[in-house]
Amino acid sequence: MLDYKLLAALAAVVEQGGFERGARALGLTQSAVSQRIKLMEARLGQPVLMRVTPPMPTATGRRLLNHVQQVRLLERDLQTRVPAVHDGAPQRLRIALNADSLATWWAAAAGDFFIRREVLMELIIEDQDVGLKRMRDGEVAGCVCAAERPVAGAKSIALGAMRYCGVAAPSFIERHFADGFDGKRLSQAPAIVFGTDDRLQHRFAQQLGARDPLIHHLCPSAEGFVKLLESGLGWGLVPRLQVEAELEQGTLLELAAAHPVDVALYWHYWRQGGELLGDLTRHLRQRAGGWLVAPAGA
Numbered sequence: 282m283l284d285y286k287l288l289a290a291l292a293a294v295v296e297q298g299g300f301e302r303g304a305r306a307l308g309l310t311q312s313a314v315s316q317r318i319k320l321m322e323a324r325l326g327q328p329v330l331m332r333v334t335p336p337m338p339t340a341t342g343r344r345l346l347n348h349v350q351q352v353r354l355l356e357r358d359l360q361t362r363v364p365a366v367h368d369g370a371p372q373r374l375r376i377a378l379n380a381d382s383l384a385t386w387w388a389a390a391a392g393d394f395f396i397r398r399e400v401l402m403e404l405i406i407e408d409q410d411v412g413l414k415r416m417r418d419g420e421v422a423g424c425v426c427a428a429e430r431p432v433a434g435a436k437s438i439a440l441g442a443m444r445y446c447g448v449a450a451p452s453f454i455e456r457h458f459a460d461g462f463d464g465k466r467l468s469q470a471p472a473i474v475f476g477t478d479d480r481l482q483h484r485f486a487q488q489l490g491a492r493d494p495l496i497h498h499l500c501p502s503a504e505g506f507v508k509l510l511e512s513g514l515g516w517g518l519v520p521r522l523q524v525e526a527e528l529e530q531g532t533l534l535e536l537a538a539a540h541p542v543d544v545a546l547y548w549h550y551w552r553q554g555g556e557l558l559g560d561l562t563r564h565l566r567q568r569a570g571g572w573l574v575a576p577a578g579a
Contacts, residue, residue, distance in 0.1 A: 284324075285352075290317035291329055291342060292349045296375070296420055298335035338418055346419020347434055347551070350375075354422060354555040361556075373401045374557070377416060377424040379409035380475065381443060382546065384503035385522040386572030387425075394564045398557065408478040409443075409544060416549050422558060424549040431549050438566055441573025442543040447485050447536040448524060449516035454534060456513075462536055464489025472497040473509050473517040481518040485542050507533075518542060522572060543574065 293303035294314065304314040322328050329342035338346055357372050374395075378387060383406065395402050405415055412426035416435060431437040454462070457470040468491040472482045476499060483495055498515050500506050507524060510517055511532050521541070527533040548565050550558050 283348075284321070287317045287321040287324075288345060288349050290314045291321065291338075292346060292419075294318065294330065294336050295338055295342070295346060295418070300336070343417065343419050348419075350419055350422050351434075351551045351553045351555075354551065354558050355553065357557050358555040371399070371401050372557075373403050374423070374561070375403045375405060375421040377405045377407050377412040377421045377426065379412060379425060379427075379546075380406050380501075380503040381409070381520050381523070382425055385443070385520050386569065390565065390568040390572060391561070394561055398560070400557065408476055409546065410480065411478045413549060422551060422554060423561065425546055426549065427544055427546060428549075429545070429547050434553070435549050435551050437547045437549045438562065440546045440548050440565060440569040441575060442545045444521050444574050445481060445485075445518040445542040445544065446521050446524075446538070447516060447518055447540070447542075448510060448528070448533040449536055450511055450513040450532065451534055452513040453516060454536075464537065465491055467491035467516070467536075468493070468495055470496070471515040473500050473506060473515040474498065475503075475506060476501050481542060481544070482516075485518050485537075485540070488540060488542075489537060546573065 289307065290303065293306045294300055297303040297306050300311050300314055304311040307314065318330060325341065327341055328339050329345060331337045331339060383404065391402075405421055407415060407426070409425070409427040412424050413428045413432065415421045416424040417432045425440070429437060429439070453470075457466065464486070467486040467489060472486070472495050474482055474495075474497040482497065483493065486495055487493070498509065500509055503523070506517060507519060507527065509515065510519070511527065516536060524533055528535065546569075548562060548569075550562050
């Protein structure tokens with residue numbers, strides 16, 4: 282039988298990003314948590330963690346963390362049916378989500394579900410192209426990302442597509458495209474990029490004939506991204522949902538209105554995730570379409 286105290290120590294270290302923070306979350310000393318991890322590894326005869334900063338699970342550690350996520354969800358179902366086993370602690374649901382979804386449709390689509398079910402939301406923000414890694418590592422119960430294929434033990438459903446448009450401030454356009462917009466000049470006009478995994482601007486520029494590499498600033502904040510665009514610092518791709526007011530007011534202008542970029546989004550969830558995760562999946566299937574569009578060619 283698995284020792285769930287040891288599994289809880291492993292999950293806390295990975296989820297909290299370190300032994301000290303993991304110990305604090307469990308109300309234990311760092312030494313006690315370290316001993317639990319070592320005991321687990323001794324019993325299994327192989328490591329479950331790579332001692333890097335932050336600690337990363339090994340392949341075996343990922344399998345154990347995937348199991349922990351699903352057990353937590355099944356325990357929630359049991360506590361609902363047998364209140365006597367409830368320890369009084371609020372239920373948390375850890376979800377990996379891209380920043381643009383958080384800045385636009387997520388709260389409106391999912392917020393009422395968490396209120397009604399009295400579940401605490403814990404969001405891990407990742408770029409839509411890499412969010413599935415959190416699922417693979419067993420750190421989250423669900424994930425919204427651009428990857429269609431689920432990890433082992435999980436399923437995925439299509440939610441719709443986030444429509445992005447290339448925009449810039451009037452002052453930026455006047456400086457860099459005074460003689461008219463030319464897609465080939467984009468590689469020489471500084472872009473704003475969310476992070477090193479963000480390739481949206483690159484794909485948009487290549488579609489319009491620009492060459493790599495792009496000159497770009499880095500801004501890992503959805504709200505700050507728009508502020509920098511309005512300041513005239515650079516051009517960038519943003520969800521149309523996020524900048525409708527700015528486009529109407531003229532503080533931002535579209536660079537190529539005929540060339541939007543649609544990024545398909547998928548909801549990933551564990552097969553053995555219990556009723557709570559199943560209900561959230563049905564809720565998102567019904568509600569996300571109110572804000573997302575059908576992917577091009579669908």
